[in-house]
Amino acid sequence: xxxxxxxxxxxxxxxxxxxxxxxxxxxxxxxxxxxxxxxxxxxxxxxxxxxxxxxxxxxxxxxxxxxxxxxxxxxxxxxxxxxxxxxxxxxxxxxxxx
Numbered sequence: 391x392x393x394x395x396x397x398x399x400x401x402x403x404x405x406x407x408x409x410x411x412x413x414x415x416x417x418x419x420x421x422x423x424x425x426x427x428x429x430x431x432x433x434x435x436x437x438x439x440x441x442x443x444x445x446x447x448x449x450x451x452x453x454x455x456x457x458x459x460x461x462x463x464x465x466x467x468x469x470x471x472x473x474x475x476x477x478x479x480x481x482x483x484x485x486x487x488x
Contacts, residue, residue, distance in 0.1 A: 393471035395442075397421070399478055406471050412437070412444070413466035423479055428467045430454075435466040435479065442475025 392405040395412055406415040413435050416423040425435040430449025439462050446454075447468040454465050466479060 393442075394474045395471060396474075396476040397478075398440075398476065409470065411447070411467055412464075412469045412471065412475070412477055416466065423466065424482075425467060430465050430468040433465065437464050437466045437469075437477050437479040438462055439464045439469075440476035440478060442477075443472040444469040444475060445472055446470075 392407045394403050395406050395415065396403045397416065400421055402419070402421075404415050404419050406412055413423060413425055413428065417425075423435065426432040427434070430447065431453050433453035436454065436458070444464055446464060447470065449465050449468045454463060464477070466477065469477075
């Protein structure tokens with residue numbers, strides 16, 4: 391089973407198989423998604439979960455704070471879709487809590 395993840399920045403929808411992260415699926419599509427560590431410790435793939443539901447694999451609390459998570463942010467490298475979703479990655483300089 392796969393979920394559809396809409397990526398408005400790319401005007402694209404991708405299929406993310408169960409057990410695959412949003413970042414891995416985006417990279418498989420050759421999308422230029424910001425990332426570095428792929429392990430939930432750098433925060434470079436921080437993204438806005440516009441709609442849908444994801445399960446986050448373990449990550450470092452300094453990479454995504456509780457306040458950021460509560461405001462709808464996720465780490466694409468740790469995000470496993472549980473439903474169809476819409477996700478927007480942050481750009482450098484974006485105000486993450488604004």
